[in-house]
Amino acid sequence: MAELPQRQTDIGPPHYEKFLPPVIKKNYGQWSYHEVLSHGHMVHTAKSGDKIWTVRVASPRLLSTTTIYEMCDVADKYCGGHLRFTTRNNVEFLVSDEKNVTPLMEDLKKRGFLLGGIGDGISNIVHTQGWVHCHSAATDASGLVKAMMDEFADYFTKTSLPARVRIAVACCVNMCGAVHCSDIALVGVHKTPPRINAETLKNQCEIPSTISSCPTTAISPDPKTKSVKIKLEKCMYCGNCYSVCPSMPIADPVNDGIAIVVGGKVSNLRSNPKFSKLAIPWIPNNPPRWPEVVAAVKTIIDTYKAGAKKHERVGEWVERIGWEKFFALTGFEFKAQHIDNFTFARETFRTTSSFKW
Amino acid sequence: MAELPQRQTDIGPPHYEKFLPPVIKKNYGQWSYHEVLSHGHMVHTAKSGDKIWTVRVASPRLLSTTTIYEMCDVADKYCGGHLRFTTRNNVEFLVSDEKNVTPLMEDLKKRGFLLGGIGDGISNIVHTQGWVHCHSAATDASGLVKAMMDEFADYFTKTSLPARVRIAVACCVNMCGAVHCSDIALVGVHKTPPRINAETLKNQCEIPSTISSCPTTAISPDPKTKSVKIKLEKCMYCGNCYSVCPSMPIADPVNDGIAIVVGGKVSNLRSNPKFSKLAIPWIPNNPPRWPEVVAAVKTIIDTYKAGAKKHERVGEWVERIGWEKFFALTGFEFKAQHIDNFTFARETFRTTSSFKW
Amino acid sequence: MGKKYATPLLDELKKGAFPSFVTEIEKAAEKTEYARDLLGLLEQSYREKLTHWKHGGIVGVRGYGGGVIGRYSDLPDKYPGVAHFHTVRVNQPSGFYYTTAALREVMGIWDKYGSGLTNMHGSTGDMVLLGTNTESLEAIFAELSSRGWDLGGSGSAMRTPSCCLGKSRCEWACIDTMALTNEITQHFQDEMHRPAFPYKFKFKVAGCAVDCIASIARADMSIIGTWKGDIGIKQDEVANYSKTMDIQKEIIDMCPTGCMTYTGGKLSIDNSNCNRCMHCIAQMTKALSPGPERGATILLGSKAPIVTGALMSWVIVPFIKLEPPYEEFFELVGKIWEWWDEHGKNRERIGELIERMGFPTFLKGVELTPHPAMIKSPRRDPFFFWDEEDIQR
Amino acid sequence: MGKKYATPLLDELKKGAFPSFVTEIEKAAEKTEYARDLLGLLEQSYREKLTHWKHGGIVGVRGYGGGVIGRYSDLPDKYPGVAHFHTVRVNQPSGFYYTTAALREVMGIWDKYGSGLTNMHGSTGDMVLLGTNTESLEAIFAELSSRGWDLGGSGSAMRTPSCCLGKSRCEWACIDTMALTNEITQHFQDEMHRPAFPYKFKFKVAGCAVDCIASIARADMSIIGTWKGDIGIKQDEVANYSKTMDIQKEIIDMCPTGCMTYTGGKLSIDNSNCNRCMHCIAQMTKALSPGPERGATILLGSKAPIVTGALMSWVIVPFIKLEPPYEEFFELVGKIWEWWDEHGKNRERIGELIERMGFPTFLKGVELTPHPAMIKSPRRDPFFFWDEEDIQR
C-alpha cells in the first residue's frame, strides 16, 4: 500500500457552495415558483427569470460505485457535472439549459433509470439496513422496498394519488427510518422474548445497564447463574436488551415478522404532523417478495385512493372517516394488539359514544 | 322520644313510578318533541297529542325544609302535587293543564323564585360542600356559586348564549362536582405542602397507606419521629395524603385559592366530550364575593359570547381559535403552571410549527 | 328566634338575584340549633378563609357500612350545635321525581331529628340530609326505612346510581334510564350498603348521547343510550325549520362527520357515516329522530383527577340491548367486579386498574371481544403482547 | 468475474420495474470480495429469515470516538469477505449537492479500500460507505480527510445534521437551511467526533412548515422556517389558478383555521388567524408566498419509539431570527446540552429527559419563557408547582 496522505481532523464536510450549479448560486434565495411537469421532472423559476430543471430518478439507495460513476457520466453530459440526492434518496439531475432536458430524460430511460417521484404519488421508500448490514434486523429492508416499489412503480412514474403517500421501512423497532410518522410504514417485529445465554452474558454484558434497558422491567438479576432472568409475560419483545447486551438474542426466524402502521405525516399542511398507528400487528416474513405484505399495502393504497379527497393525506383521510371505518373498508382484522397498552394508552381509548357502525 | 317504627334494610329507594304525574305515566317513552317557550318554561308533546309543561326555577341546592315545604305547596296548587329536581339541582314544576302554566309562573315570581335555566344560557352551577360541610375544602362552594350566579342571573333568566355554558365548582381537587368536564369550572387549590403533626400521626394514620397515597412519591418514612417526611419540592399540594391521614393538614388561609379551568363538556354533540383545561392557576380566596374570580369568569363568558358561532360550546370555540388566541383575547397571563407536567404531559406539547401569532 | 351570631360576611350573600343559601340556613336556624351554630361557624370560616370541619370519623347505622358521612367541627365548644354534623345520604328515586306527599314525609323526619338543611341533591344523586348527631342516626334510619326510603352509598362500595329522566319526558331516550337505574339499585343493595370493593364504583345512565347526567365524566360505568339504523326524517318539518333556521350553517356544516346534505329543500343523511352525535336531532327535534334499533353503549372508567389524572369513561361494549331482566348486563357487571376485586389495589378505581394492567388484559379478563369502537385510534408504538397460541413453536 | 454463490432468492429481486439493490451488489461483486460474499451471506439470510451479523464491536479511527459502525458476520469462515464489514459514515455536504468530480473522488477511495457499496444516503444524512475491514479504516480516513471530507457522527454524540435544500432551489425557504446546517456541523466538530453526551443528539433543519427533511419526527432539535406578517397575494395569479382549480374546495375549505375567503374572484386572508400551515401556499405557489419577516420555530425532542414511545419535537422557541453568526442560537444549544448533561441518565434522549423532569422545569433550567405556542392545550389536572416567590409567608 502506498504512503497515505496527511490526515486532518475536525474539518467537517466540504462547504456546499462548492457543489452548487451556477444558476443556483446566482439565484440562491431568489426562487419565485415551480411547476411540476411530470412525475419525473419539474422546473423552478427565479425572480430573475432564470430557470432550473430537475429530473428525478429512483435509487435503491444501496448503490454500487459503478452505478454512481454512471450517474456522474450522465450529469457530466447534461448537467455541467451537477447532481444531488434527495432527502428520500432519489437522485436529481439539475439542468440549467432547457434544451438538455429531453435528451437527458431519454438517455436516462435508455440506461434503465426509472424517472419519477415528484408530486402526488409514491416516492422512494425511506428504509434501513436489514439483513444487509444490521445485527438487530427482524426482517430485511431492501428486499421489502424492492418488492413494494415494483408493485407500486406506476405511482412513482406516472399515476397520481390524492396526495403524497410516504412509505418507510424499518427492520426493527429501533426504527432508523421515519416509520413513526409515515403514511404507511413497515416495521420488523419480534413475537418471542430474548433467549439468555448465561455463559456469555457474564462477560459480555453489564448487568445493571441490561436490567435498566428494559422498558417493562421484565429483566431482573439471576444470582444463581450470575446472569439475568426475564419475566416472560412482561416482555413485549422490543429487543432493547439485545441492543445493550449481545447475549440476549431475540431474532426468531419463525415468529419474526412485519407490522404495518399507517396514517402518519410530518408536514404541517392542513393538519398537524401525526404518528402512524397500527393497522396490522404481524405478517410473516416471506422473502424474497413478501407477497402478503405487498398485498396488504396495496389494499391500503387502493382504499385510500378510492376514498380520499384531493390533497388529503392517508392520515387525514383515516381521521375523517374514523378508524372503525378504516378497519371495515380494508377488511383488516381488529385484534387486541391494536389496543394500546403502552405509555399513552389512555389517550387512545374512545371516550365518547360517537362512532360509526 | 316515642317508640321507633320497625326498621327495614336493603329495600332501596321507592319505585319512581309512584311519583310520576299521570300524563307522564300515560305517555312514558312516547314523547314526540319539545318546544322551549322561554328560559323558564318549555312544553313536551307526546305522540298521543298530550302535553306536559315544565316550569323551572333556580335552587341554591342547599335548601331548608321550609323552602321545600313551600315548593310542595306550589306544586300542590298547580301540578297535582308533582315536581322534580334536575341533574343540575334546579326544581321543575310539572304542569298537565295548560291553564295552570301562567298562574304558576306568576305565583313563583311573586314568591321570589327565579325562573330560568332552560336552553342556551347558564343553568345552575353544579357544586359541592365547601366550608359548609367538608374538612377538605380549600374554598367555599355555595358562596362562590351565589356570587357568580348573581352576576350571571340574566343568562339564567332571559339572555341567550351561543350554546349552553355549564359551570361547576369544586372546593378541592377531589372534585366532587363535574369540574373536569365543564365549560367553566372553579376548583379550590392549595399552594403549600401539608404540615406534618408527627405526634398525632403515629396514632391516627397508617404509615404505609399514607406513603402510598402520594401520587408524586413525595412522602417517605421518617424513622426519627416514627412518622413521615415530605420532600417539599416534589409536593404538588394535591391533599391526597390529608384525605388518608388527618395529621397532615394542608389548608392554608393565605395561600389557598381558586383555579379556573375551561372548555370541557360531556355531551357528544358535534365534538367528543372534552376535559376542561387550566385557564388561571390561582386567584386568592376573597370571600364573601370573590370579585376577582367573578371578573375572570365574566371575561371568559364575554369573550366567548363575542367570538363563538351559534351552537358552539366554550371548548369548541377555544379549539377552533386555538389556546394561544384564548390567552390573547382574554388577556390572561400564560405561566409555567399552564404547561402540563403530569401523567399525560407529553400529549399536550405543541408538536407542530403551526400556531397563530 | 333571633340571631345567635353576627354574620356580616354571610349577610352579603343574601343580596342579589339568585336564591341565597344563607337565607336557607337562616330559615332552618329558626327551627334548629344545628343551623344556628352553622351560621356562626361558617361566618368564622369566611373570616379566616379556613374550613372548621375535622376529618370525618366513621359513624353509621346498624348493619350498614355506608350511607352516612361523619362530620365533627373543630370548634365544638364554641359552636356546640355543630359539634356533630353528620350527613345522611338518602337514595333518591330514579329521575328525581317526587310527590309533595313523599317529600313532606322525608322533610318531616328531618325536621324531627336533623338540621332542617338538605342538598337536593348531592353530586352523586342522593338526597343529602345535612347535619345531625350520632345518636339520631338509628332513629332517622328507622323512620325513613319504615316509610320505604333507604340509604345511598358511601365508602368503598357501589354508590347510588343515577340517571337522566329518559323516557319519562324526553323524546330522544333510547333506553329506559329510570327503569334500569332502579333495577341496578335494587339488584345491588348489598354491594351498596356494605363496602367490600377496592374503592367506590358509580353508575350513571343517560338516555342518549346528549348525556344530561354527565355519565361519561362521573361514573365508573357510564351507560349511554343509542341506536342502529337510519335517523328518522320528516321532510315537511325540515321545511318548517328552514323558515327559522339556516339549515346549511347550523346543521349541515356542523355535522361532525359531514354525512348530511341539504339540497333542493331535501335533507339526506348518509347514515353509514353518521356517528350518532345527536347534534342534528337536538336542533331539529320535530324533524329528526333516533334510528329504530335501540340500545346502549357501555363505557367504563371515569373519575376525578386524584391520583393519576381525571378520566372519562371509554367504550367497552359498543352496543347492548337493555331490556328486562338485563341478564347479560348484570353478568357483565359481575365479571368486571370480580376482575377488579382480584387485581385492584386499595383505593384504585376500575379505570385506573385497567390503565395499569392494560385494556387488552381487561378485555380478556372479562371476556369481551376487541372492537374498533373501543378506541379513538390504534396504538402507535409497535410494542404488543402475544399469547402462547399466537406463537409457532 | 462469475458468481461465487447460487442466489435463487435474491435473483427474484432483480426482476421488476424498480432499480434492484441485488443488481447493485452484483455490480460491486465484479470488483470486490466483500460484495461477492455479501451475496452469499444475504442469500442465506433470505433462506433462513435471520440476520447473520453479530453485535458490532467498537472500531474507529484515531482520535475519534465515532463515525464508524463496527460489523462482523457470524459466519466468518463461510463468508470470509464479510468477516469484517464496517460502515464508514462520511458527513454529507448540506443539501446533498455534489459535483461529479467530488463524487468520483470519494467513490474512488471506496473502490480502493472498501466493498464498492454505499448508501446514498443514510437515514441521518451521511454518505454511508458500506463494508470494509478494521485495517483499512485509518487509510480511508487519511484519504478522505486529506481531500476535505470528514466523518459523521455515531454513538452518544451530536449526530450529522441535515436539512432540506432550502433557499438553493425552493421558493418557500424562510431560512437558509444549508448555511445553518453547515454552520452547526462546523461549530460542533468536537461534539460530533468525541461522544460525551448521555445519548445521541440530532439536528434537522427545514426551510418551512412543509418539512421536507422530516425534522419534526427525527431530530432532537428540529428547526423549521416560518414567518411573521401577511402572506403575499398576487390576485392576478389567483385568477389564473381559478381556471384549473376549484379554489373554494381545494383551498378555502381545506384551510385548517378557516381564515380564508374567496369572493368575487378575490382571495383574502385573515392573517391574524392563519397558523402558517403552508397548505394554500403549496397549492398556489405562483399566487401566494410566505410573509415578510422570516425566521424559524425551534422544536425539541423527537425520536424513535424505544423506550417510552415515539416522540415528535415540540415548540420551545416560537420564533427566532436565524442569521449569522447565530449567536443566540448557539447559546441556547449550549444551555440545553448543559442541562441535559447535568440531569440526563445514560441513554436518555433530551425529549425523554424533559418529559421525566417536566417541561416547566426544563424551561426554567435553560431560561426560556413559557409561551402558549409551546402547547396544544393547557394542562387538565389542577396539580402544579409553585416557587417560593409565589407563596405568601
Ligand code: SRM
Ligand atoms: C427534494 C425534496 C427536498 C430535499 O431537500 O431533498 C423535496 C422537494 C420539494 N417538496 Fe417536499 N421534498 C422532499 C421531501 C419531502 C418530505 C420528507 C419525506 O418525505 O421524508 C415531505 C414530508 C412528507 C410527510 O409529510 O410525511 C415533503 C412534503 C412536501 C409537501 C407536503 C405534502 C402534504 O400535502 O403534506 C409539499 C407541498 C406540495 O407540493 O403539495 C412538498 C413540496 C416540495 C417542493 C414542491 C418544494 C418546492 O417548492 O420546491 C419540492 C419539489 C416537489 C417534489 O419533490 O414533489 N413537499 N417533501 C425532497 C424530495 C424527496 C423525494 O425524493 O421524494
Ligand code: SRM
Ligand atoms: C332536565 C335535564 C335532565 C334531567 O334528568 O334532569 C335536561 C333536560 C334536557 N336537556 Fe339536557 N338536561 C339536563 C342536563 C344536561 C347536562 C348535564 C349537566 O349539565 O351536567 C348536559 C350536558 C352538558 C355538557 O355537555 O357539559 C345537557 C346537555 C344538553 C344538550 C347538549 C348541549 C350541547 O350543545 O352540547 C341538549 C341539546 C339541546 O337542547 O341543544 C340538551 C337538551 C335537553 C332537553 C331539550 C331534552 C328533551 O328533549 O327533553 C331537555 C330540556 C332542555 C333544557 O333543560 O334546556 N341537554 N343537559 C337536565 C337539566 C339540568 C338543568 O337544570 O339545567
Ligand code: SRM
Ligand atoms: C356530598 C358530595 C359533594 C356534594 O356536595 O354533592 C361529596 C362529598 C365528599 N366527597 Fe365526593 N362527594 C360527592 C360526589 C362526588 C363526585 C361526583 C359524582 O359522584 O358524580 C365525585 C367525582 C366523580 C368520582 O367519583 O371520581 C367525587 C369525588 C370524590 C373523591 C375523589 C375520588 C377519586 O377517585 O378521584 C373523593 C376522595 C376520596 O374518595 O377519598 C371524595 C370524597 C368526598 C368526601 C367524603 C371527603 C372525604 O375525603 O372524606 C366528601 C364529604 C363531604 C361532606 O362533608 O359531606 N369525593 N365525589 C357528593 C356525594 C353526594 C351524593 O351522595 O349524592
Ligand code: SRM
Ligand atoms: C445506518 C442507519 C440506518 C440506515 O440504513 O440509514 C442506522 C443504523 C443503525 N442504527 Fe439508527 N441508524 C440510522 C438512522 C437512525 C434514525 C433516523 C435519523 O437519524 O433520522 C433513527 C430514528 C431517529 C432517532 O434518532 O430516534 C435511528 C434510531 C436508532 C435507535 C433508536 C434510538 C432511540 O433513542 O430510540 C437505535 C438504538 C440505539 O441507539 O441503541 C439505533 C441504532 C442503530 C444501529 C447502530 C444498531 C445498534 O443498535 O447498534 C444501526 C447500525 C446498522 C448498521 O449495521 O449499519 N438507531 N437511527 C442510519 C444512520 C445513517 C446515517 O448516519 O446517515
Ligand code: SF4
Ligand atoms: S431499524 Fe433496527 S435493524 Fe434496521 S438498521 Fe436500525 S437498528 Fe438496525
Ligand code: SF4
Ligand atoms: S425484549 Fe424488551 S421487553 Fe423484552 S426483556 Fe428485552 S428489553 Fe425487556
Ligand code: SF4
Ligand atoms: S370537592 Fe373536596 S372539599 Fe369539596 S366536598 Fe368534595 S372532597 Fe370535600
Ligand code: SF4
Ligand atoms: S399533598 Fe399530594 S403531592 Fe403533596 S405530599 Fe400530600 S399526597 Fe403528596
Ligand code: SF4
Ligand atoms: S340524556 Fe338524552 S334522553 Fe336523557 S334527558 Fe338528555 S336528551 Fe333526553
Ligand code: SF4
Ligand atoms: S347525528 Fe351527528 S353525525 Fe349523525 S347526521 Fe346528525 S349531526 Fe351528523
Ligand code: SF4
Ligand atoms: S421544507 Fe420547505 S423550504 Fe425546505 S424544500 Fe421543503 S418546501 Fe422547500
Ligand code: SF4
Ligand atoms: S397557511 Fe394554512 S392556515 Fe394560513 S391561510 Fe394558508 S391554508 Fe390557511
